[in-house]
Amino acid sequence: MTAEPTPQPPIPDDEGLPRRSFLQIAGYTAFGWIAGATGLTLLESPLNKLFEPVNQKVEELIFRPQKLIPEFPKSAIEPDQLIVNSFRGNPVIDLANFRLEVTGEVEKPLSLSLDAVRQLPYKSMVIRHVCVEGWAAIVEWGGVRLSDILQMAQPKSGARYVYFDSADGYFSSWDLASATHPQTLLAYEKNGAPIPLENGAPLRLASPLKLGYKQSKWVTRILVTNDFLRAPQNQQLMRGYWEDFGYEWYAGL
Numbered sequence: 001m002t003a004e005p006t007p008q009p010p011i012p013d014d015e016g017l018p019r020r021s022f023l024q025i026a027g028y029t030a031f032g033w034i035a036g037a038t039g040l041t042l043l044e045s046p047l048n049k050l051f052e053p054v055n056q057k058v059e060e061l062i063f064r065p066q067k068l069i070p071e072f073p074k075s076a077i078e079p080d081q082l083i084v085n086s087f088r089g090n091p092v093i094d095l096a097n098f099r100l101e102v103t104g105e106v107e108k109p110l111s112l113s114l115d116a117v118r119q120l121p122y123k124s125m126v127i128r129h130v131c132v133e134g135w136a137a138i139v140e141w142g143g144v145r146l147s148d149i150l151q152m153a154q155p156k157s158g159a160r161y162v163y164f165d166s167a168d169g170y171f172s173s174w175d176l177a178s179a180t181h182p183q184t185l186l187a188y189e190k191n192g193a194p195i196p197l198e199n200g201a202p203l204r205l206a207s208p209l210k211l212g213y214k215q216s217k218w219v220t221r222i223l224v225t226n227d228f229l230r231a232p233q234n235q236q237l238m239r240g241y242w243e244d245f246g247y248e249w250y251a252g253l
């Protein structure tokens with residue numbers, strides 16, 4: 001690893017304040033996003049329809065064969081090497097009412113129950129998790145391909161980024177190509193068992209493409225955007241919790 005800017009220690013958790021998602025902190029709500037996205041689309045759609053079929057670029061990304069990363073055999077799993085790394089501890093999640101929201105620049109916003117997620121095709125993989133802090137672990141993750149969920153939501157033709165909002169207030173953003181890679185999963189199993197809460201239950205990202213801080217745990221909302229988000233107060237770029245402290249955005253392995 002070349003010298004990474006040392007992030008400042010995270011702001012201590014103020015137990016007196018409710019933990020809000022980054023979308024709420026940024027002043028966005030799901031409704032705001034849908035309304036905003038619709039406004040843009042109405043303005044832009046006549047041109048888009050003249051020059052390209054709707055969704056062409058996005059469909060190319062989703063269906064383009066992407067290079068597969070070699071996986072490890074199950075015998076290589078290192079069950080004791082995965083260190084829990086959470087910036088502010090475990091969130092409380094109401095599993096009975098849990099919904100995975102998919103919103104933003106998509107034709108079909110989704111609100112999926114865990115059962116609905118589990119009904120999608122299952123994929124497991126043994127990959128190396130690499131934390132920028134200097135440790136790594138070979139882990140088996142099982143779950144669904146994020147591309148299957150994005151395909152259901154149908155990103156619009158201008159979509160470029162995918163934000164992940166987590167129940168602990170963490171967030172990150174990915175390029176659409178990495179998000180639609182066939183080995184980028186929303187995982188609900190770790191090493192053949194349901195993911196423990198501290199590792200991100202009920203749903204966490206798992207991908208051999210990127211460093212650990214891009215592997216969001218406790219994912220509750222997926223937001224597809226054309227551009228990076230900016231904080232409404234000061235227009236500062238919002239690309240991710242650690243990314244906004246100076247960690248590299250793409251963070252490829």
Ligand SMILES: Nc1nc2c(c(=O)[nH]1)N[C@H]1C(S)=C(S)[C@@H](COP(=O)(O)O)O[C@H]1N2
Nearest residue numbers: 083084085086087131166170199212215217
């Ligand atoms: N929501 C959320 N996701 C997160 C983090 C976090 O603090 N909150 N930490 C990240 C970091 S830095 C790493 S290395 C991995 C650690 O995953 P683990 O705790 O399951 O080992 O989770 C990533 N995803």
Ligand SMILES: [Mo]
Nearest residue numbers: 131132212213
């Ligand atoms: Mo990490």
